[in-house]
Amino acid sequence: MKIKLSSYLSFRLLGVMLTVLFIWSAVYFFVQMREIHAGIDEGLENLKQEFIRKAGTNPNFIEDMEKYRPLNIIVKEVDFYDAKDEAERYITTKVYFETEVEEEEVRMLESYFFCSLNGKYYSLKIFTSTVESDDLIKNMLYTLIALWLGLAIVLMIWGRIYINKATKPFYSVLDYLEKFQLGKSGEIDMPETSIKEFAQLNKTVKKMLRSSTEIYNEQKNFVENAAHELQTPLAITISRLELLMNEPGTTDIQIKEIHKILQTLNRMKRLNANLLLLTKISNRQYWKTDSVDLTALFEQVLGDFSDFAEHKNIHLSIVRKATITVEMNSDLAYILATNLIKNAVIHNINGGRLDMVFTENTIVMSNSGLNKPLSDKMFSRYKTGEDKMDSSGLGLSIVQSIVELYNFSISYSYQENLHTFTLRL
């Protein structure tokens, strides 16, 4: 699955931020705990010093301690050997408080001292309440989650708004390129951008498209000019040969030879005319539109070909479920109908058939013909059937050009020896 750029950036950014935040939180937690404990430990140490000083000067101090039992100091007499090697230590532990009816976390100093008044050794435990690390972790986690969520929401919204805004020029270029059709699309109009890369992209794309369009137009004009310029020499050659053919004294062989040349010239003439037609269609020189009754037009053109059809004993059937009227250039409509029907009649077989069905928005033509489907390149220029040397091979590409011009569509299928063209309007 492809992900949008803004989502990708937001997610990535969010991921990095969450990781950093998590590590930072952990570090912060430990630093904070150590700082808290350091402060408490200092207090405990002071308390201990005071306690030992008092125990060394007040003879009743130990007895009083045992008598009053203050809550946070525990004094016990120990053997010399027990006390001798023991070092002082600070620990975090739990102590049961009756008032709270639960164990509380405390910071405790365990130490030993020697009372010079009675010459005894004692163990000393002084403790005080400290920050509940569980609670701290919990609280930190909650605030962290809140922060994460907040960040996520902000990032998502930010991503949507700012990244989209920042990448707008990029998307407009993308959109334009996607819809771009050489020779059809106008000059690209791109929004101003303050981002260097996008400005560069805009500039490059503009430059590229402009030069492509220029080359395309030049080529089109060349084809049109070439085809046009060829008309006159062709006309001269044809008329001169026709004169020669009728010259008295021309022999049979000469007449036959001249005729062959004329046939070739005729082919050239048609090729040229079709090329001109193609360039004119793609140059949108047929801009005048009328309301054209395609049903009537197709039937009329079919009538024009009735001689061929009759001669080949082609069985014609026309089913008219609807009358189709479209807005288009009437000359192009005629050319469209002629090329399609000519194709279906000329390439038909003796005793074949041609079925035409008109519906609301389709014209379906099925005809018999070669016992194999046409090449899938039949709509491109110069791909003719192998057995037809005299057709220009431009008929179907002219059809295609007209179909494209009006955003119609045409499809081809081959089934049970029937070639079917479906024209969708």
Place this chain on the structure above:
Amino acid sequence: MKILVVEDEYEMLQSIEASLLAENYLVEKATNYNSALEKVLLYNYDCILLDITLPGGSGLKLLEEMKKNDMSGNTIIISAKNSIDDKVMGLELGADDYLTKPFHLAELHARIKAVLRRKEFDGKDLLRIGNVSINHKNRQFFIDEKEIELNRKEFDIMVFFTANLNRLIDKETLAEHVWGDHIDSADNFDFIYAQVKNLRKKLRESNASIELQSIYGVGYKMVEKDL
């Protein structure tokens, strides 16, 4: 019959002239706008063949000038531009026909004859060749004053051949004339043979003084029989 040919391509002009002279027309030539305008304004022509792209001005402009001066010249535009707009405008400006280059000389003759016929006889003409006559307006064909039934295509073929008497018409030219421009496949012209065969039969059966000769598989020629 006097015909003015306005054409800037010398070679083209030459071959049109040669072809027209063979039909015994009087031919005048103009190779640019100004000389054409001068001739048109000074003399009367039965027919004018007019190219559109001319040095010094457009053929359409010439038509405009003629229209302004209330002259009807039986004009046929001959142009390399197969532009519908030009065609429409030319016809609106009073041209009688429009022929796109390259064309067949036989086609040119047929068009010239049709234009001359329309103007000269108001369409009520009766063309006579030997014992054969054709009423173009009513699309009737007679041999020895007896009407012979011809179908639409047969009649068109007959008219085309009579306009090109003694000229060899190859089958492509014939097909193009009778079946229109879109017959570009030399696929097979069997159906033409069939039509021509019928015509020949009808001519023969009624003892017509003309016949359609088949020329070496190239085409046909209508000739008058030596009776």
